Amino acid sequence: MTDAPILVLLDFSKVFEVDCDASNVGIGAVLSQEGKPVAFFSEKLNHSRTRYSTYDKEFYAIIRALNHWRHYLICKEFILFSDHEALRFINGQHKLNNRHAKWVEFLQAYTFHIKHKSGRLNQVADALSRRHSFLNTMQVKVSGFEILKEQYSEDPFFKQIWTKCSKGPVGSYLLQEGYLFKGNRLCIPEGSLRENIITETHAGGLAGHFGRDKTLSLVKEHFYWPRLERDVARHVERCRTCHMAKSQGQNTGLYTPLPVPTAPWEDVSLDFVTGLPQTQRNKDSIMVVVDRFSKMSHFIPCNKTNDASHVADLYFKEVVKLHGIPKTITSDRDSKFVGHFWRTLWRKLGTKLQFTWATCCEVWWERIFVSGT
Structure with a gap:
């Protein structure tokens, strides 16, 4: 597990497999393809997290592993293995506390199948979760x-x-x-x-x-x-x-400007204004839809907790019925917009999704111009 030759180069044409496990002192995970490890990950639990229940520790291991390998997993369907049987039903729970709700929302951005793997077969991830315990007892x-x-x-x-x-x-x-x-x-x-x-x-x-x-x-x-x-x-x-x-350089390059629109309501920008006081109809956010050609805008009341399906329903009711299906939709990388449902819906309708960073100047100033926020 510690020798360099055992790791293989990743192949994006193959399915990723993520094995996760947790112990009383840490969490561990293995990213693999066809049973061959691509990368390892482990993290020591701080004092507050060591008091988590077993379910929460195993859940936290999944969240940290997916976040660590986000650049590999966000755009591909993968298989997730855990030795905790109850985690197979994380997407089917109806009553969630604040911590679980936050984690479940984070998972919506990924497309995966979760499967149970017995602890006897999940030995590598288990060893990684106990690595910091091994380090504490290690002697030179x-x-x-x-x-x-x-x-x-x-x-x-x-x-x-x-x-x-x-x-x-x-x-x-x-x-x-x-x-x-x-x-x-x-x-x-x-x-x-x-x-x-x-x-x-x-x-x-x-x-x-x-x-x-x-x-x-x-x-x-x-x-x-x-x-x-x-x-x-x-x-x-x-x-x-x-x-x-550990290279210090970043190959991010310069920002690339968005294509110039050529007709009304063919290229739109979509974003949310949140943190507003709740109205009598229990709305606390505004969905802002801007035509990038004419700067015409629609301000649609909504809730901050609305998921991708609710956002799509509002868009069709308030915008599509008036202006039709756009050719491109530009938005940030909110979990609603990078999830499987949102991508699949617009791909089937022939609309291209364009993603920007939250600090992208062009979209940010466009939103300020139309909403005054």
Whole structure:
């Protein structure tokens, strides 16, 4: 699971499979195709999430995995595996708390089939979910570890402390079985062992070339020596693998302008104005539909909680009956507009969907011009 040759290059012509699992300390997931792993993912649960129920932990593992591989999964149908049987019915529940409602809404943007996989067959994702537990118990194995006891008396920083601690604890320092500890952290005298510890934590075994802060936190949890922060920062900065794999550049390029419309109501923009006070008819949002050619607009009352089917129904009742089916619809990447239902509906009607980022200047200023918000 930790050797590079086991990973395969992804093939977008094949179906993606996502295996998820959760434990009491973390979550894990595997992205694969035809049973061969493409990528691994794991995350340690913070204190509040460790108190989630088993159902919520397994659900959270699915949400984080899909969000992590969103660029692969958002536009393709895939198979989702979980060893928690109850998650097969997440789309059929009628009573949801706030957390579950938010997660279910997030899932609407994806097209997938969820299947149950027994824990015996879901071992890789299970191991990934417990990875941080393994890291906490990991020990650096170096031949001649006993030599530390002899090096304390020669180390320029620990020499005096070691001498005083031989008579009893000094502040937070104490001797235990010949080793010097500061609190519950082992003191490491000057030498190659310091570099070996940093290397093992940063890039060895179950590590994954963590960043500076993560590596520093893992080393400080078990070891201590002066200028530890400087040594970790230097090691991470000089890591050749990190420089090759973690590129700082972005290939986003410049914004591409939208095509210029040539006739009324052939190219429209669609967006929502939310955060409004509730009306007597329980409406709290406005759907804004703008003809990009003439700037003629329709302002349609709606609810913030309306899903893609309700939005489509409103559009047909208020806009299509007056102006017909458009050739293109430009919108942001709201979950309503990137879901399977919305894409399939307009594809069958012959309408091309164009997506912009929420901060796209052209659409943003167009909405301000017509709505004054």
